[in-house]
Amino acid sequence: MLFGALEAGGTKIVCAIGNENGEIFEQISIPTETPEITLTKIAAYFKKHPIEALGIGSFGPIDLDKTSPTYGFITTTPKLAWANCNLVEYFKKELCCPIGFDTDVNASALGEVTWGSAKGLNSSIYITVGTGIGVGVYQNGSLAHGMLHPEAGHILLAKHPEDSYKGKCPYHGTCLEGLASGPAIEDRWGQKAINLVSEMKVWQLEAYYLAQAIVNYILILSPKRIILGGGVMHQTQLFPLIRKQVKELLGGYIQTKELDDLDTYIVPAGLNDNQGIMGCLELARLSI
Amino acid sequence: MLFGALEAGGTKIVCAIGNENGEIFEQISIPTETPEITLTKIAAYFKKHPIEALGIGSFGPIDLDKTSPTYGFITTTPKLAWANCNLVEYFKKELCCPIGFDTDVNASALGEVTWGSAKGLNSSIYITVGTGIGVGVYQNGSLAHGMLHPEAGHILLAKHPEDSYKGKCPYHGTCLEGLASGPAIEDRWGQKAINLVSEMKVWQLEAYYLAQAIVNYILILSPKRIILGGGVMHQTQLFPLIRKQVKELLGGYIQTKELDDLDTYIVPAGLNDNQGIMGCLELARLSI
Ligand SMILES: Nc1ncnc2c1ncn2[C@@H]1O[C@H](COP(=O)(O)OP(=O)(O)O)[C@@H](O)[C@H]1O
Ligand SMILES: Nc1ncnc2c1ncn2[C@@H]1O[C@H](COP(=O)(O)OP(=O)(O)O)[C@@H](O)[C@H]1O
Numbered sequence: 022m023l024f025g026a027l028e029a030g031g032t033k034i035v036c037a038i039g040n041e042n043g044e045i046f047e048q049i050s051i052p053t054e055t056p057e058i059t060l061t062k063i064a065a066y067f068k069k070h071p072i073e074a075l076g077i078g079s080f081g082p083i084d085l086d087k088t089s090p091t092y093g094f095i096t097t098t099p100k101l102a103w104a105n106c107n108l109v110e111y112f113k114k115e116l117c118c119p120i121g122f123d124t125d126v127n128a129s130a131l132g133e134v135t136w137g138s139a140k141g142l143n144s145s146i147y148i149t150v151g152t153g154i155g156v157g158v159y160q161n162g163s164l165a166h167g168m169l170h171p172e173a174g175h176i177l178l179a180k181h182p183e184d185s186y187k188g189k190c191p192y193h194g195t196c197l198e199g200l201a202s203g204p205a206i207e208d209r210w211g212q213k214a215i216n217l218v219s220e221m222k223v224w225q226l227e228a229y230y231l232a233q234a235i236v237n238y239i240l241i242l243s244p245k246r247i248i249l250g251g252g253v254m255h256q257t258q259l260f261p262l263i264r265k266q267v268k269e270l271l272g273g274y275i276q277t278k279e280l281d282d283l284d285t286y287i288v289p290a291g292l293n294d295n296q297g298i299m300g301c302l303e304l305a306r307l308s309i
Numbered sequence: 310m311l312f313g314a315l316e317a318g319g320t321k322i323v324c325a326i327g328n329e330n331g332e333i334f335e336q337i338s339i340p341t342e343t344p345e346i347t348l349t350k351i352a353a354y355f356k357k358h359p360i361e362a363l364g365i366g367s368f369g370p371i372d373l374d375k376t377s378p379t380y381g382f383i384t385t386t387p388k389l390a391w392a393n394c395n396l397v398e399y400f401k402k403e404l405c406c407p408i409g410f411d412t413d414v415n416a417s418a419l420g421e422v423t424w425g426s427a428k429g430l431n432s433s434i435y436i437t438v439g440t441g442i443g444v445g446v447y448q449n450g451s452l453a454h455g456m457l458h459p460e461a462g463h464i465l466l467a468k469h470p471e472d473s474y475k476g477k478c479p480y481h482g483t484c485l486e487g488l489a490s491g492p493a494i495e496d497r498w499g500q501k502a503i504n505l506v507s508e509m510k511v512w513q514l515e516a517y518y519l520a521q522a523i524v525n526y527i528l529i530l531s532p533k534r535i536i537l538g539g540g541v542m543h544q545t546q547l548f549p550l551i552r553k554q555v556k557e558l559l560g561g562y563i564q565t566k567e568l569d570d571l572d573t574y575i576v577p578a579g580l581n582d583n584q585g586i587m588g589c590l591e592l593a594r595l596s597i
């Protein structure tokens with residue numbers, strides 16, 4: 022079966038054609054301009070292929086409540102041209118097929134659950150550490166949506182006693198995203214993350230905040246595995262640093278077989294940065 | 310239909326007989342001694358009544374994984390006499406009926422979902438602030454269990470800049486429970502919470518920590534309502550203080566109809582401290 026996959030990010034949009042096994046036959050990437058320009062290009066692309074359904078993983082905030090009048094919309098995004106854009110309706114009309122719809126990070130979580138590092142587990146979380154920090158939550162065998170999709174990238178943390186950085190989040194200053202996203206690293210240290218590879222203190226501090234957040238996710242969500250992806254996590258030296266601090270912060274409070282082996286509990290994404298687009302294929306499959 | 314309800318706490322155990330409508334016909338309370346003494350008394354009580362099933366809400370940690378060899382056990386509790394006690398098996402044998410089993414706080418959450426302040430909602434959380442702090446999570450229409458039941462009472466928080474208290478949690482010091490449980494209040498201020506009713510600064514600080522935790526629960530779990538119960542929440546002056554600080558800490562980041570009206574979003578338990586035992590009746594009903 023042929024499915025369309027659409028990963029909509031704030032700067033670029035990836036469109037792919039694939040199947041129910043996560044195989045991708047072709048893909049294109051286009052810049053995110055206005056909906057008028059960009060949506061027309063996307064629709065034209067998918068119309069060339071006999072897809073059975075389209076799966077969309079979108080930047081947000083988006084409305085995922087199927088009983089809501091604005092279901093399928095991008096809602097209050099700071100990218101003003103896209104605010105109140107009805108993505109699902111648009112593609113339903115243009116492509117006349119079922120549309121699966123979720124957040125970009127939930128799509129990545131679903132990709133990892135279906136084919137990647139969380140395969141076979143009925144509960145896991147996927148954390149992306151990139152331009153923003155987002156968390157996709159898979160629980161009891163499905164992606165979690167509550168009042169709104171979770172926004173766990175913005176949780177409040179204790180500052181490191183020696184960190185005087187004021188934080189980059191316009192809403193909360195020093196929330197996780199404000200302290201540990203790629204742009205926060207760049208702003209704090211005055212250089213792009215990629216140029217700081219050999220600075221141990223950068224990654225120690227990064228691991229300090231990610232570990233603290235992970236401890237809170239463990240205590241609140243109790244996932245069976247934690248997957249970390251996104252640009253910043255290409256710094257794989259972070260993994261042992263994070264595991265060590267998670268262990269210390271938990272203080273032996275929770276004892277489970279999963280936590281006994283943090284090397285298999287806190288792991289990198291397993292799909293070579295294709296978790297998002299592959300997750301969109303699965304969103305498409307689930308929509309029919 | 311007649312059901313048994315068993316709320317097992319660290320200091321006392323409540324047994325009740327009721328029905329599928331949450332009506333309680335009679336109940337007894339006995340101290341928590343050793344399993345040998347206490348379990349025998351409980352079994353004798355329930356044997357006098359023709360119950361169809363028993364619902365147990367227990368202190369923990371307990372094993373809720375039905376595929377685990379220790380399902381139904383109290384596992385690593387500091388109350389050593391109860392460690393590795395197989396509650397479910399014991400009552401199944403003694404009473405020859407189905408046994409529903411969950412944590413005490415999940416039972417309270419279920420009580421509130423079924424008959425109380427969260428009635429009709431498919432996602433909510435129940436926070437008890439008492440001797441400990443616990444959180445019951447109801448999501449997508451069922452109680453959340455992950456790797457272990459969530460232990461969200463122990464999340465890590467930012468200390469208030471003027472609070473030098475070292476915290477009371479033996480595992481984490483200044484986690485939420487270590488900073489804001491009843492015993493933490495008593496330890497910090499040198500008096501029982503009930504004797505501090507008129508001290509505004511006590512409740513301001515208490516609200517500061519509870520609000521911070523609630524913000525993180527909102528961002529991670531996105532519940533449609535938050536219910537607060539337990540001894541400390543009898544100080545109802547906390548509610549407006551908590552709502553005000555939650556609003557400030559969220560910083561306008563999340564906009565939903567629920568958050569527009571915090572008076573109906575963050576609310577007291579609705580079952581007069583019977584949420585736990587009534588939830589056990591529902592656990593019993595769900596087990597058959
Ligand atoms: N190899 C790398 N090492 C460290 N940081 C990186 C690396 N690659 C990208 N980043 C940082 O990650 C952020 C981009 O995240 P990415 O996940 O690639 O995209 P996005 O989050 O926008 O989808 C930037 O802030 C960038 O500095
Ligand atoms: N009315 C009250 N006001 C303030 N604190 C209270 C009140 N009642 C009980 N507490 C505090 O709550 C804690 C007991 O919590 P409770 O929920 O009653 O029991 P438990 O958590 O043990 O099941 C004690 O630390 C006590 O000081």
Ligand SMILES: [Zn+2]
Nearest residue numbers: 175190193196
């Ligand atoms: Zn933020």
Ligand SMILES: [Zn+2]
Nearest residue numbers: 463478481484
């Ligand atoms: Zn703790």
